[in-house]
Amino acid sequence: xxxxxxxxxxxxxxxxxxxxxxxxxxxxxxxxxxxxxxxxxxxxxxxxxxxxxxxxxxxxxxxxxxxxxxxxxxxxxxxxxxxxxxxxxxxxxxxxxxxxxxxxxxxxxxxxxxxxxxxxxxxxxxxxxxxxxxxxxxxxxxxxxxxxxxxxxxxxxxxxxxxxxxxxxxxxxxxxxxxxxxxxxxxxxxxxxxxxxxxxxxxxxxxxx
Amino acid sequence: xxxxxxxxxxxxxxxxxxxxxxxxxxxxxxxxxxxxxxxxxxxxxxxxxxxxxxxxxxxxxxxxxxxxxxxxxxxxxxxxxxxxxxxxxxxxxxxxxxxxxxxxxxxxxxxxxxxxxxxxxxxxxxxxxxxxxxxxxxxxxxxxxxxxxxxxxxxxxxxxxxxxxxxxxxxxxxxxxxxxxxxxxxxxxxxxxxxxxxxxxxxxxxxxxxxxxxxxxxxxxxxxxxxxxxxxxxxxxxxxxxxxxxxxxxxxxxxxxxxxxxxxxxxxxxxxxxxxxxxxxxxxxxxxxxxxxxxxxxxxxxxxxxxxxxxxxxxxxxxxxxxxxxxxxxxxxxxxxxxxxxxxxxxxxxxxxxxxxxxxxxxxxxxxxxxxxxxxxxxxxxxxxxxxxxxxxxxxxxxxxxxxxxxxxxxxxxxxxxxxxxxxxxxxxxxxxxxxxxxxxxxxx
Numbered sequence: 299x300x301x302x303x304x305x306x307x308x309x310x311x312x313x314x315x316x317x318x319x320x321x322x323x324x325x326x327x328x329x330x331x332x333x334x335x336x337x338x339x340x341x342x343x344x345x346x347x348x349x350x351x352x353x354x355x356x357x358x359x360x361x362x363x364x365x366x367x368x369x370x371x372x373x374x375x376x377x378x379x380x381x382x383x384x385x386x387x388x389x390x391x392x393x394x395x396x397x398x399x400x401x402x403x404x405x406x407x408x409x410x411x412x413x414x415x416x417x418x419x420x421x422x423x424x425x426x427x428x429x430x431x432x433x434x435x436x437x438x439x440x441x442x443x444x445x446x447x448x449x450x451x452x453x454x455x456x457x458x459x460x461x462x463x464x465x466x467x468x469x470x471x472x473x474x475x476x477x478x479x480x481x482x483x484x485x486x487x488x489x490x491x492x493x494x495x496x497x498x499x500x501x502x503x504x505x506x507x
Numbered sequence: 508x509x510x511x512x513x514x515x516x517x518x519x520x521x522x523x524x525x526x527x528x529x530x531x532x533x534x535x536x537x538x539x540x541x542x543x544x545x546x547x548x549x550x551x552x553x554x555x556x557x558x559x560x561x562x563x564x565x566x567x568x569x570x571x572x573x574x575x576x577x578x579x580x581x582x583x584x585x586x587x588x589x590x591x592x593x594x595x596x597x598x599x600x601x602x603x604x605x606x607x608x609x610x611x612x613x614x615x616x617x618x619x620x621x622x623x624x625x626x627x628x629x630x631x632x633x634x635x636x637x638x639x640x641x642x643x644x645x646x647x648x649x650x651x652x653x654x655x656x657x658x659x660x661x662x663x664x665x666x667x668x669x670x671x672x673x674x675x676x677x678x679x680x681x682x683x684x685x686x687x688x689x690x691x692x693x694x695x696x697x698x699x700x701x702x703x704x705x706x707x708x709x710x711x712x713x714x715x716x717x718x719x720x721x722x723x724x725x726x727x728x729x730x731x732x733x734x735x736x737x738x739x740x741x742x743x744x745x746x747x748x749x750x751x752x753x754x755x756x757x758x759x760x761x762x763x764x765x766x767x768x769x770x771x772x773x774x775x776x777x778x779x780x781x782x783x784x785x786x787x788x789x790x791x792x793x794x795x796x797x798x799x800x801x802x803x804x805x806x807x808x809x810x811x812x813x814x815x816x817x818x819x820x821x822x823x824x825x826x827x828x829x830x831x832x833x834x835x836x837x838x839x840x841x842x843x844x845x846x847x848x849x850x851x852x853x854x855x856x857x858x859x860x861x862x863x864x865x866x867x868x869x870x871x872x873x874x875x876x877x878x879x880x881x882x883x884x885x886x887x888x889x890x891x892x893x894x895x896x897x898x899x900x901x902x903x904x905x906x907x908x909x910x911x912x913x914x915x916x917x918x919x920x921x922x923x924x925x926x927x928x929x930x931x932x933x934x935x936x937x938x939x940x941x942x943x944x945x946x947x948x949x950x951x952x
Binding site: 301306310314315318334335336337338340356358359360361362363365366368369372373 | 677678680715718719721722725733734735736738739740771772773776777779780782783784786787790795796797941
């Protein structure tokens with residue numbers, strides 16, 4: 299099964315962990331391989347668009363508190379996807395989300411990194427129309443400009459949550475298949491060159507080439 | 508969830524059943540992690556390796572080890588990583604060609620791969636683990652390995668500087684129960700055990716155990732769904748309050764020598780978390796803390812500095828100060844416990860069992876090898892059978908010691924709990940401390 303690493307970023311109050319818990323909880327299958335705790339979860343997604351291929355997301359949660367920002371690179375290195383969450387009732391959290399987008403674009407520098415911007419707590423807007431502080435058009439325009447996927451969701455009610463992972467799954471899968479087609483043509487070797495002598499056996503293969 | 512979070516802030520003592528509708532998901536931690544649950548039987552591997560049909564595998568391994576240790580005194584970190592990795596790729600491939608490995612099922616084959624990793628890293632440990640290299644090479648140590656030591660020293664220094672801080676300084680999102688101290692102490696102890704093992708996998712398991720204990724605590728505090736927002740501060744706190752020697756060297760060693768394919772998913776996540784937390788501590792300053800009472804903080808900071816000075820003075824002037832870089836690694840910034848020398852911490856119970864097994868079968872590595880210096884080769888099959896029984900007994904004995912240790916730890920964690928109950932849980936959970944803690948917490952609540 300193809301596995302993809304997904305890193306979860308966003309302020310500590312935006313409910314990013316809840317989105318993932320909602321997603322994992324609503325996916326009724328056996329692939330719940332988190333065994334130690336809730337900061338790392340894995341979940342499979344079936345891709346209807348691609349002959350029901352099943353992929354697995356390994357979801358890496360990060361600490362949202364500003365003071366732990368410096369730990370983030372340990373988590374997002376080698377990520378295939380990033381879910382950046384803000385709270386539609388807190389304009390400040392969108393700014394923080396945008397700074398994550400910038401950091402990923404600069405530091406990861408991987409064109410293939412799939413980023414999805416997600417506005418959470420839609421349920422609060424349904425309860426009280428005045429609760430919304432971030433206009434959906436503004437966030438969407440920003441996402442478009444930066445070529446991000448975009449969704450508004452409610453982790454509480456589950457609205458929109460499954461779609462995020464479905465769409466990200468499709469996108470990482472499409473990129474992976476395109477990439478492996480390209481890589482099949484040429485596969486560069488790693489740079490460090492150390493060679494030990496061939497072992498004293500009659501086997502013709504070298505030991506440490 | 509936002510609403511529920513708010514509710515939790517207001518009533519920290521909310522019982523686990525009512526705080527969240529996701530409790531179905533992680534109310535019971537499944538009992539396996541790939542690192543811990545898979546077949547892992549080093550003795551079985553050694554027995555397989557003794558099979559005459561495995562001779563090519565044995566010869567490749569011997570040849571690799573000889574080359575690694577004799578071609579050059581000191582390889583750089585990158586060279587070591589590549590040499591070891593290339594050999595593993597090569598050897599794992601060869602396992603599929605020769606009996607008795609060839610016909611093993613995938614689980615047993617994985618065990619054999621683990622066996623190879625454990626075997627070669629056991630043999631090469633002193634050449635690859637930075638604190639051990641330090642003993643042999645001192646100032647001549649290469650830059651990469653030296654960097655490990657400097658980072659170890661830096662971490663210890665910072666830990667000493669900020670050892671007085673309270674959980675509040677680290678911005679926990681929820682109020683924490685007063686059992687944090689106990690749990691983070693136990694997690695710290697588990698983490699310290701990385702120094703007792705040579706195999707990258709075994710070191711990794713110590714890290715997972717420590718993380719599992721911390722999640723046990725979060726769960727106990729009504730944070731069963733606690734993600735990184737809760738976990739990272741608890742982990743940082745544990746590092747600050749613990750006394751893990753050579754942490755950075757150990758983390759880098761795991762990263763370098765754990766076969767990449769085995770270091771994925773959950774293990775990789777928790778390794779990265781500990782690396783991140785250790786970087787955080789190593790660069791800790793007032794600006795990274797949540798300080799609500801600056802004057803009070805400064806007073807405690809000064810008090811700690813004075814205490815440190817007294818401790819350092821007591822250790823004596825023979826030890827250079829941490830500012831002298833080349834010797835920093837050997838100078839415990841936290842001078843309550845004198846720096847342990849590698850020879851002391853690389854030979855501890857369980858790994859001694861491994862070493863014993865390897866040396867019992869040292870004929871494996873001596874027979875017709877050019878560098879054979881094993882005087883007493885065992886030719887007689889009955890003698891070999893005795894050796895088998897002997898090492899089985901030894902492993903059993905050491906395992907019993909380890910089990911007793913786990914029992915002791917758990918008794919002190921759960922003093923009010925019936926001893927027999929703790930024993931039963933340990934037996935049922937195979938003395939895996941993290942899982943035991945989790946079960947006992949469930950029983951005690």
